[in-house]
Amino acid sequence: MSTTTSTQVAPSTRRPLRYYQIGSHLFITVMLLLSLIPTYLLITWSFKNGLQYRWERWAISFPLRWRNYIAAWDIVGDYMINTIIVAIIGLMGMLLLSLIGGYVFARMDFPFRETLYYAIIALLMVPWVLSFIPAYMVYVRLGLLNNRLSMIIPELAGGPIFGIFLMRAFIAGIPEELFESARCDGAGVLDLIGRITLPLSLPGLATLAVLNFIGVWNSFLWPLVMIQDDEKQMIAVGLYKLARSATYGGVAGWTSQDFSVWGPLYAGYVIASLPLVLLFIVLGKFYVEGLVDSGLKV
Amino acid sequence: MTEGTGTPEQGSGANPINRIPARPGGLSTWQAMRRSWQAYVLLAPIFILLLVFNYYPPILGLLRAFYRWRPGVEASFVGLQHFGVYFTSPETPRELLNMFKLLAFFFFSGAVIPFIMAVLIFRIRDNESKELYRLFLIIPMLVPLIVVILLWKQIYDPNLGVINGLLEQFGLGFLARNWLGDTATALYAIMFMGFPWVSGVGTLIYLGGLGQISESIFDACEVDGCTGLRRTLKIDLPLVLGQVRLMTILAVIAGVTSFQTILVLTDGGPGFATMVPGLTMFHKAFRTQQFGYAASIGMILFVITFGATLAVNRTVQPAVEDVRH
Numbered sequence: 001m002s003t004t005t006s007t008q009v010a011p012s013t014r015r016p017l018r019y020y021q022i023g024s025h026l027f028i029t030v031m032l033l034l035s036l037i038p039t040y041l042l043i044t045w046s047f048k049n050g051l052q053y054r055w056e057r058w059a060i061s062f063p064l065r066w067r068n069y070i071a072a073w074d075i076v077g078d079y080m081i082n083t084i085i086v087a088i089i090g091l092m093g094m095l096l097l098s099l100i101g102g103y104v105f106a107r108m109d110f111p112f113r114e115t116l117y118y119a120i121i122a123l124l125m126v127p128w129v130l131s132f133i134p135a136y137m138v139y140v141r142l143g144l145l146n147n148r149l150s151m152i153i154p155e156l157a158g159g160p161i162f163g164i165f166l167m168r169a170f171i172a173g174i175p176e177e178l179f180e181s182a183r184c185d186g187a188g189v190l191d192l193i194g195r196i197t198l199p200l201s202l203p204g205l206a207t208l209a210v211l212n213f214i215g216v217w218n219s220f221l222w223p224l225v226m227i228q229d230d231e232k233q234m235i236a237v238g239l240y241k242l243a244r245s246a247t248y249g250g251v252a253g254w255t256s257q258d259f260s261v262w263g264p265l266y267a268g269y270v271i272a273s274l275p276l277v278l279l280f281i282v283l284g285k286f287y288v289e290g291l292v293d294s295g296l297k298v
Numbered sequence: 299m300t301e302g303t304g305t306p307e308q309g310s311g312a313n314p315i316n317r318i319p320a321r322p323g324g325l326s327t328w329q330a331m332r333r334s335w336q337a338y339v340l341l342a343p344i345f346i347l348l349l350v351f352n353y354y355p356p357i358l359g360l361l362r363a364f365y366r367w368r369p370g371v372e373a374s375f376v377g378l379q380h381f382g383v384y385f386t387s388p389e390t391p392r393e394l395l396n397m398f399k400l401l402a403f404f405f406f407s408g409a410v411i412p413f414i415m416a417v418l419i420f421r422i423r424d425n426e427s428k429e430l431y432r433l434f435l436i437i438p439m440l441v442p443l444i445v446v447i448l449l450w451k452q453i454y455d456p457n458l459g460v461i462n463g464l465l466e467q468f469g470l471g472f473l474a475r476n477w478l479g480d481t482a483t484a485l486y487a488i489m490f491m492g493f494p495w496v497s498g499v500g501t502l503i504y505l506g507g508l509g510q511i512s513e514s515i516f517d518a519c520e521v522d523g524c525t526g527l528r529r530t531l532k533i534d535l536p537l538v539l540g541q542v543r544l545m546t547i548l549a550v551i552a553g554v555t556s557f558q559t560i561l562v563l564t565d566g567g568p569g570f571a572t573m574v575p576g577l578t579m580f581h582k583a584f585r586t587q588q589f590g591y592a593a594s595i596g597m598i599l600f601v602i603t604f605g606a607t608l609a610v611n612r613t614v615q616p617a618v619e620d621v622r623h
Contacts, residue, residue, distance in 0.1 A: 041453070104337050116345075140369050153351055220444055221561075
């Protein structure tokens, strides 16, 4: 008797749950597929020549035009290299300042520590719209217009604001005994930072690095107003200008009725996405944390 | 500010003080400062950079909002003139209305939809699918923002765009239009960009929040027969209110300040159909060299964001902490 009741009860409570699960799977899958459409189009278009782009908009066209990617590198390569150089120089400085700042605020005791800390953190609340225009004027006054330094400095000066916030919490979690025994061995502040804090706070630094790299890679309005020479331009603005000349004509003799420009342009978009993809493959966990932390960076 | 910024107090503010040996008694502040010179030396480069590039510009902006200001010319004080001009100019009501429409929509697409998606993914029992879904959420985020915007511009294109192409294929060619070039549809086309708005930081943040809720609460729920929509509203939502607040504030900030998408898609057009105050600020500064006027619009936007952020912080209060592990 008991077995029959249990078999009668079980399905009636489980069945709605089962349907619910299947429904969820379906719904989630449809939503995810829809959100992948632009990415799909981007990749398929990047392999098409003019005719294929004109007539086969949705399908993958064969043969794949790998040559688009060679043409694309010629037009986006310089922008990519510019951006990577700026990102790496800025990142190094930003990470160093964040590490030092994080250490000082987490591990040293000195008058006005909290006041100074909150003076830094308060800057997180200043929205960029307020400082965008005056920052432009300050940079112009300092002669940094059309200078690559104007791309590096915001990272170097602004990056540590969130960086110190993140690294302070991170470094505070390192056991004090490690520092104490090092101090007994006669280690100075720089040893404590370089030999103990640095190796133990690599995950925090990785998150910061990923977050800042994404920021530099996506920066658009600032290079748009600061950089005038095309050979110094950053990737986002470079792509914007290429898209404009593909639509209205301009660069490299492109005209709007020539459908063969689109394949290389989309290949350029794909190439421009590769550093982010690579970063995700290498530092996946930190990538997601960086994105989530960037949300916390209100 | 947000939940995230609350952590240093627990994470770093309290602990290190206990661990670091207390200052020897009877030391004056000045003596203590001299003794800890190393800390100040280490912080000096950071503060020099911050003073020049992060403190000075916003303060300068707040002051110069009351000046006529352009590069190479001595700034002259004009009082509240810029604000008077802005609030009486005929385009302003349209701009502000557009901004509030976008803001309301960003709340829906950035705070509501990701919550629904996160709850659905969170309740999937099969862990492998769960991981797979998370991965697929991230893939669209690996494409730079400018590429996403340019792709959507192409998708909307009146002649080459896939939307019109699809409509014609299904015999609905009469619906085809210049989505971004038509006054009636341009603003809605901008909102529609990114459909279905599930992939993005929001869903990941909500998933993180749901993951923090103690397992015992869900068990208790199940015993009490609290499932489905009721559980979503009574359990899930109150326990991720911190995340809801964060996403709402982000939506407000995006609505008020992010005009990059509009700049690329329509540049405020056709006419002034998609103009927003942020873009006006940009145009005034970099097309007509009215930097003081632009700074005053920046100040207005700052006040709006700040007020809205405070209002959201007041109204949305996260649940008590002891229900997490």
